[in-house]
Amino acid sequence: MDTRQSGRTDLETTHLKIPIGISSCLLGEKVRFDGGHKWNTYISKTLGQYFEFQTFCPELDIGLGIPRKPIRLSRKGSTQIRCVPVDKPQSDFTEVLLLSAERQSSWHRDLCGYILKKDSPSCGMERVKVWDDVMPVREGVGIYASRLMKNFPYLPVEEEGRLGDAVLRENFIQRVFVLHRWKRLLEQGLRLSNLLQFHARHKLIIMSHNQTRNRELGQLLASADKDDVTEIADRYLLKLMQTLKMPATSGNHVNVLQHIQGYLNKPLDKDDKLELSETIENYRLGLLPLIVPITLLNHFFRKHPDEYISNSWYMNPYPQEMSLQNHI
Numbered sequence: 001m002d003t004r005q006s007g008r009t010d011l012e013t014t015h016l017k018i019p020i021g022i023s024s025c026l027l028g029e030k031v032r033f034d035g036g037h038k039w040n041t042y043i044s045k046t047l048g049q050y051f052e053f054q055t056f057c058p059e060l061d062i063g064l065g066i067p068r069k070p071i072r073l074s075r076k077g078s079t080q081i082r083c084v085p086v087d088k089p090q091s092d093f094t095e096v097l098l099l100s101a102e103r104q105s106s107w108h109r110d111l112c113g114y115i116l117k118k119d120s121p122s123c124g125m126e127r128v129k130v131w132d133d134v135m136p137v138r139e140g141v142g143i144y145a146s147r148l149m150k151n152f153p154y155l156p157v158e159e160e161g162r163l164g165d166a167v168l169r170e171n172f173i174q175r176v177f178v179l180h181r182w183k184r185l186l187e188q189g190l191r192l193s194n195l196l197q198f199h200a201r202h203k204l205i206i207m208s209h210n211q212t213r214n215r216e217l218g219q220l221l222a223s224a225d226k227d228d229v230t231e232i233a234d235r236y237l238l239k240l241m242q243t244l245k246m247p248a249t250s251g252n253h254v255n256v257l258q259h260i261q262g263y264l265n266k267p268l269d270k271d272d273k274l275e276l277s278e279t280i281e282n283y284r285l286g287l288l289p290l291i292v293p294i295t296l297l298n299h300f301f302r303k304h305p306d307e308y309i310s311n312s313w314y315m316n317p318y319p320q321e322m323s324l325q326n327h328i
Ligand code: SF4
Pocket: 023, 024, 025, 026, 031, 032, 033, 056, 057, 058, 059, 060, 117, 120, 122, 123
């Protein structure tokens, strides 16, 4: 059932699961132009355990029925890309699709992520076919998706096809959980002390994406005073989410793991140190997935607790049952 178009808000349940927007057809709603759907098992069964999906079909919202004539992106002149019916290119749905996205801003702003249907002239995030006289070129963005991403540039957005890639999947889900924690922080009241604590707890995650950006984010917070905390928070969030979108490299992970290892220098004996070093090295060589050194570190820190490390989200960024670090 289309949760947005039925007027359902799910305020009672969204605090239990993370609110995520999604193209309706990906959850099996028969809203495609041909009356079909594109149900995605992983999204529905696995991610559905943690996410509260808020479905929306922009083409239904603008009054196109089911079934309907297909639409596509079409180049007009040298710069303009418009959304038009395939069989009636003089009609134009571009403005109504943009308006549809604008009208959804009130619930979009509460989301922690959005999963879009690839290749759609309305929902596609990237590489949507743009037609000119003869040949299509994969360089377009769905009209609804483009306004969503423009209005909420910090929002984690991904396509269902790319979620099949372990690295992209982990990256998207990590960003969703970070934004979710950010929203919980705002609910508690925005204070400089909260911001600094948030940054400290995410520092190792940020370092795994980009060490320079981590320093810059720290400097941004250091330059804040109580009077401009809201403005600094907005800048921090945008820069943070842009940074996390950069792929975390295995080289950066090794640096972070070795940094964490440093906290165990005193308590570990020679054999344990050797085991840890070898495990990190085997991860660096691609012989082990990231979950292995993280699990070993968690094991040692259970015996030798450290407050900074136990508070760091790097050691536990999302529910382990999601098995995301088993494949990267
Ligand atoms: S891709 Fe978007 S517009 Fe097309 S059917 Fe799915 S939800 Fe509707």
